[in-house]
Amino acid sequence: MGFDLADDVGGLWNIDSPRSTVYDSAHLISSARTTEFAEFPMPADTPDYPDHRRLLAYFRDFAEHFGLRDRFRFGTEVVRAEPLGAARDSGWRLTVRNVGDDDNTASSDQVEVGEFSALVIANGTLSEPNIPRFDGEFSGELIHTSRYKYPQELAGKRVLVVGGGNSGCDIAVDAVHHAASVDISVRRGYHFVPKYIFGKPADTLNTGTPLPAPIKQFIDSRVLKAFTGDPTRFGFPEPDHKIYESHPVVNSLVLQHVGHGDITVRPDIERFDGNTVHFRAGRAGPGRTGAGGAGVGSSGEYDLVMLATGYVLNYPFIDREYLDWSEGAAAPDLYLNIFPSARDDLAVLGMVEASGIGWQGRYEQADLVARYLSARRQGTAAGRDVVVVVDSSRRGPRPDLTGGYKYLGLDRMAYYVNKSAYRGAVTDLVARMDAAGRGRAQGEGRGA
Helix, strand or coil, X not given: CEEECCCCCXXXXXXXXXXXXXXXXXXXXXXXXXXXXXXXXCCCCCCCCCEHHHHHXXXXXXXXXXXXXXHEEECEEEEEXXXXXCCCCCCEEEEXXXXXXXXXXXXXXXXXXEEECCXXXXXXXXCEECCCCCCCCEXXXXXXXXXXXXXXXXXXXXXXXXXXXXXXXXXXXXXXXXXXXXEEECCCCCCECCCEECCEEHHHXXXXXXXXXXXXXXXXXXXXXXXXXXXXXXXXXXXXXXXXXXXXXXXXXXXXXXXXXXXXXXXXXXXXXXXXXXXXXXXXXXXXXXXXXXXXXXXXXXXXXXXXXXXXXXXXXXXXXXXXXXXXXXXXXXXXXXXXXXXXXXXXXXXXXCCCCHHHHHHHHHHHHHHHHHHHHHCCHHHXXXXXXXXXXXXXXCCCCCCCCCCCCCHHHCCECCHHHHHHHHHXXXXXXXXXXXXXXXXXXXXX
């Protein structure tokens, strides 16, 4: 049985879900054909980069096709997960509560408790906003992108977007068409990837055998410069990393609007003072008179500050010790980003980020977990052999999931992997599980 806070399938792609962080202009940043489930392709007429409405319909069609809705209780919040005993596979006691239909608040008299043989946590990575602290007080609107839905919310306002990732750039482009003015404050440089290269979705090029990291970085950085130019020319800082060592920004429209003077690039924020935002001394892009510059810090007047400052992992219903999540760490320390060391009846799905991993990569995670838990439940000799393969792998050396890339040491990169290395490690483990199960079955067949 599954529990979901929303009233139907869709996750973050359901804009009306209580914890959805999607906004009206949101589209895939990876192309449909590299993102879809292999066993359930998107409709033939799906555009290269579908919007959230098409994706919601796709997920609901997927759930309908495979009969998944009957296996979930919607409108239900998990508030506590506790092991039933000290044994590694003692099972879990879940406390859940129904959520009110009108305001998505939970009523204490609707609490239920159930016991389960295993627990799979799959509540995503993009629901708990990261809210940085700033010196001073801002007297205008200060909101995180998780609360932003429609561009009309920006109409007539002087808008400052803080953060230059994919959401920040998307919303800055939204604001161009509605706001009185648009600035974007960035601390570090980014690599900007256009959605199309040579007339094709950028992520459909070089989809065969992956190139070694240094060669791919050498080639792709030069191709991108030919298409997008040098972002420092527009006022963005020089990136402090090579391409693919942090998640790239799949948005070249923001560069176009900076070039048009519609968006001004600002340095990092120093402090707030009423409606005035003071910026640190540093590089700032071309734009309106007095919009910034190097040397002394600059300032601007704003009605709305939009924090595109990302998200933090949050599993509030379970004690961190069961997830190997040490104090101060940005993420749990899980084998293949799935399995903790202390429990055999616990797994995490979806705690993985990688450029281009798609939903198929997450499907492969789920397939691995389903096979493992099924083998444990069977209690057969073949099942025990499968379990031994997984458990010995979990307690052995960790596979290299970087693909040869040196990822930035940022909190949001704590669970970042290279898609080819990661999918290869997962599918290799599944293949060894299958071989162990078949070997036992064949041996028992010969014995009979």
